[in-house]
Amino acid sequence: MAITTQQLIQWKQQGRSIVALTAWDYAIAQLLDAAGVDLILVGDSMAVVLGYETTLPITLEEMLFHAKSVRRGVKRALIVVDLPFLTYQESFQQAMHSAGLILKETGAQAVKLEGGYPAMVETIARLVQAGIPVMGHVGLTPQSVHQIGLRQQGKTQEAAERILNEAIALEQAGVFSIVLEHIPADLANLVTQKLSVPTIGIGAGPHCDGQILVTSDVLGLSEKHPPFVKVYTNLRETITKAVQDYTVEVRERKFP
Numbered sequence: 001m002a003i004t005t006q007q008l009i010q011w012k013q014q015g016r017s018i019v020a021l022t023a024w025d026y027a028i029a030q031l032l033d034a035a036g037v038d039l040i041l042v043g044d045s046m047a048v049v050l051g052y053e054t055t056l057p058i059t060l061e062e063m064l065f066h067a068k069s070v071r072r073g074v075k076r077a078l079i080v081v082d083l084p085f086l087t088y089q090e091s092f093q094q095a096m097h098s099a100g101l102i103l104k105e106t107g108a109q110a111v112k113l114e115g116g117y118p119a120m121v122e123t124i125a126r127l128v129q130a131g132i133p134v135m136g137h138v139g140l141t142p143q144s145v146h147q148i149g150l151r152q153q154g155k156t157q158e159a160a161e162r163i164l165n166e167a168i169a170l171e172q173a174g175v176f177s178i179v180l181e182h183i184p185a186d187l188a189n190l191v192t193q194k195l196s197v198p199t200i201g202i203g204a205g206p207h208c209d210g211q212i213l214v215t216s217d218v219l220g221l222s223e224k225h226p227p228f229v230k231v232y233t234n235l236r237e238t239i240t241k242a243v244q245d246y247t248v249e250v251r252e253r254k255f256p
């Protein structure tokens with residue numbers, strides 16, 4: 001019943017689209033899992049619900065704490081946890097240590113890390129050889145915000161070729177899936193055709209093997225969101241209304 005990395009690869013072959021969202025605690029994870037989401041990412045984008053401006057300050061300890069609470073809420077979905085900024089780039093030993101803690105302490109099945117060729121290929125190969133399933137992430141990599149900003153990536157012929165080659169190198173290194181973030185739809189389509197592992201798109205058009213968004217954006221809980229998001233409900237409005245109603249009723253002694 002629990003979804004495996006092999007299941008995702010099989011779904012690509014069958015053309016069944018993979019549904020992914022992020023989660024940061026038990027309550028959210030339990031709702032997503034019960035609603036049938038296939039893959040739950042404990043993303044470093046939880047920075048938004050913790051009040052950080054970027055994903056850079058998130059620590060491994062914070063990811064472990066939140067991933068454990070997500071794990072308690074999930075029966076079916078595959079749980080993937082982001083390796084935060086500077087917990088894997090220093091050396092493959094550092095990456096192994098960080099990824100090992102995530103699998104051992106949280107019960108998540110896989111880790112995700114940002115970057116491609118040449119920076120991350122050797123690290124990913126070593127993790128995979130040690131038995132740790134790894135998800136790749138190319139295109140817009142938000143941990144590099146101070147170098148590349150938050151703009152769409154892969155817009156020139158040269159940049160597009162670089163992203164395609166990175167994705168191919170990551171597949172060869174053994175990733176079970178790759179996130180394609182904020183790249184043109186035709187480039188995401190090409191990458192998706194060339195790879196045998198599933199691509200999960202965010203702001204990467206409709207041709208990926210699956211889609212992911214940040215759950216606080218989808219629910220209208222984030223104060224702002226990227227241009228490629230579809231907001232399915234407005235929780236900020238719903239919560240504000242409920243809290244205002246409660247406030248009035250307490251002040252006017254109507255409740256209790």
Ligand SMILES: Nc1nc(=O)c2c([nH]1)NC[C@@H]1CN(c3ccc(C(=O)N[C@@H](CCC(=O)O)C(=O)O)cc3)CN21
Nearest residue numbers: 045048055142149150151152214217222224225226227
């Ligand atoms: N709430 C939230 N949702 C996300 O999807 C998300 C995060 N946070 N934080 C980590 C990264 C950052 N992401 C983002 C954030 C903003 C843009 C954005 O506004 N892009 C503009 C250009 C902005 C600029 O150049 O400053 C665009 O038009 O592409 C894109 C991706 C995606 N990820």
Ligand SMILES: CC(C)C(=O)C(=O)O
Nearest residue numbers: 022043044045179202
């Ligand atoms: C948006 C996804 C791909 C992510 O890395 C995150 O939520 O941190």
Ligand SMILES: [Mg+2]
Nearest residue numbers: 043044045082
């Ligand atoms: Mg992330």
